[in-house]
Amino acid sequence: MEWLTIGELAERAGVATSALRFYEDRGLIASERTPGNQRRYPRATLRRVALIRAAQEMGLSLGEVAVALETLPHERTPTKRDWERLSRSWRARLDNQIAELQALRDELSDCIGCGCLSLKSCAIFNPSDAISNKGSGPRYLLGDERMPIPAD
Amino acid sequence: MEWLTIGELAERAGVATSALRFYEDRGLIASERTPGNQRRYPRATLRRVALIRAAQEMGLSLGEVAVALETLPHERTPTKRDWERLSRSWRARLDNQIAELQALRDELSDCIGCGCLSLKSCAIFNPSDAISNKGSGPRYLLGDERMPIPAD
DNA sequence: CTACAACTTCAAGTTCACTTGAAGTCAAGA
DNA sequence: TCTTGACTTCAAGTGAACTTGAAGTTGTAG
Numbered sequence: 001m002e003w004l005t006i007g008e009l010a011e012r013a014g015v016a017t018s019a020l021r022f023y024e025d026r027g028l029i030a031s032e033r034t035p036g037n038q039r040r041y042p043r044a045t046l047r048r049v050a051l052i053r054a055a056q057e058m059g060l061s062l063g064e065v066a067v068a069l070e071t072l073p074h075e076r077t078p079t080k081r082d083w084e085r086l087s088r089s090w091r092a093r094l095d096n097q098i099a100e101l102q103a104l105r106d107e108l109s110d111c112i113g114c115g116c117l118s119l120k121s122c123a124i125f126n127p128s129d130a131i132s133n134k135g136s137g138p139r140y141l142l143g144d145e146r147m148p149i150p151a152d
Numbered sequence: 153m154e155w156l157t158i159g160e161l162a163e164r165a166g167v168a169t170s171a172l173r174f175y176e177d178r179g180l181i182a183s184e185r186t187p188g189n190q191r192r193y194p195r196a197t198l199r200r201v202a203l204i205r206a207a208q209e210m211g212l213s214l215g216e217v218a219v220a221l222e223t224l225p226h227e228r229t230p231t232k233r234d235w236e237r238l239s240r241s242w243r244a245r246l247d248n249q250i251a252e253l254q255a256l257r258d259e260l261s262d263c264i265g266c267g268c269l270s271l272k273s274c275a276i277f278n279p280s281d282a283i284s285n286k287g288s289g290p291r292y293l294l295g296d297e298r299m300p301i302p303a304d
Numbered sequence: 305c306t307a308c309a310a311c312t313t314c315a316a317g318t319t320c321a322c323t324t325g326a327a328g329t330c331a332a333g334a
Numbered sequence: 335t336c337t338t339g340a341c342t343t344c345a346a347g348t349g350a351a352c353t354t355g356a357a358g359t360t361g362t363a364g
Contacts, residue, residue: 007340017341018323026321036330038341058256062321087260094257098250104210105246108239159310169311170353178351188360190311214351 003032003040013049020049028052028066048072051086058094155184155192165201172201180204180218200224203238210246 010017023029024039029048031039048069055065068089072082162169175181176191181200183191200221207217220241224234 005340016323019321021343022322034330036341038330054256054260056321058253091257091260094253094260098253098257101210101246101250101253104206105243105250108206108243108246157310168353171351173313174352186360188311190360208351 002043004043004045006031006039006041009041009045009049013046013053015049015053023049023052023062026062026066028062028069044073055090058090059097060093154195156195156197158183158191158193161193161197161201165198165205167201167205175201175204175214178214178218180214180221196225207242210242211249212245 004012006017006020010020013020020029024031029041029045029052031041031045034040051069051072052062052065055068056062060068068086071085156164158169158172162172165172172181176183181193181197181204183193183197186192203221203224204214204217207220208214212220220238223237
């Protein structure tokens with residue numbers, strides 16, 4: 001098996017070495033050590049990191065990615081079955097996200113032509129009340145569903 | 153004109169009062185004060201906050217929203233022209249975002265059936281190298297364009 | 305007039321996904 | 335052997351978008 005140093009992996013995967021150490025800390029990737037305590041990554045880690053980046057691009061947090069990746073082998077190239085399971089669930093998520101953005105776009109388009117400033121019928125100007133919002137810290141994804149238009 | 157307390161605005165807009173004070177701090181919304189120094193918001197702020205939330209949903213940072221909203225009047229209901237300018241530019245952005253997610257989805261779909269584990273032809277497993285990554289702090293949106301598939 | 309919820313400011317805390325820096329160790333070429 | 339660059343750990347810093355808490359003030363219903 002061919003092993004990569006952290007610098008090599010970083011360059012080939014297009015991420016910083018500090019990010020790789022961080023991912024390892026979080027259990028997203030794993031490494032062996034040389035006698036001198038330096039990390040060596042199996043080539044499969046390259047794909048793993050690519051997967052992590054792809055997942056982030058579709059809005060998953062590293063925690064969610066970690067859960068998803070737990071089902072994949074660390075050292076081995078994943079089998080077709082491993083991969084199918086994961087990609088199907090992610091595909092569904094992507095479909096969802098696309099649909100949401102499309103809905104928002106359609107609302108926006110409607111607004112351009114609809115004289116919505118009367119704000120009787122505009123979904124953007126009349127959002128649902130009380131978006132549930134538990135816990136502190138930022139919310140990177142709002143995830144507030146648009147509800148039937150309330151009577152203004 | 154009808155004025156809203158911060159609590160009323162918060163409830164109707166579906167955000168926390170602390171968030172509203174934060175937005176005001178950032179210049180995203182504005183208020184008048186009562187003789188006793190309490191905030192009173194014009195009704196138009198309701199639409200403004202709704203716009204802010206919509207913009208966040210499509211991935212804009214508050215800074216970007218601030219820039220966009222600078223072109224809109226604070227107190228007045230925006231005119232059709234005000235609104236058209238804004239919504240057209242946002243629509244373009246949404247189109248873009250949707251296209252990117254669709255591309256990712258298509259790659260994912262291809263992978264499900266393509267035996268991509270050979271990783272000769274899979275875009276997800278073969279991302280472009282060297283995503284440019286300036287500055288510190290998190291990157292909420294990766295924004296790394298996928299490039300022509302490199303020879304592995 | 306009093307109670308009490310809703311408001312005020314300001315500083316500090318929180319989460320995420322990292323980055324930066326300090327202080328030291330390892331590996332490879334000249 | 336020496337130097338240099340790549341590596342090591344660990345603690346602390348960063349930026350975004352808020353939230354929380356403390357300590358005090360205002361507005362209103364009874």
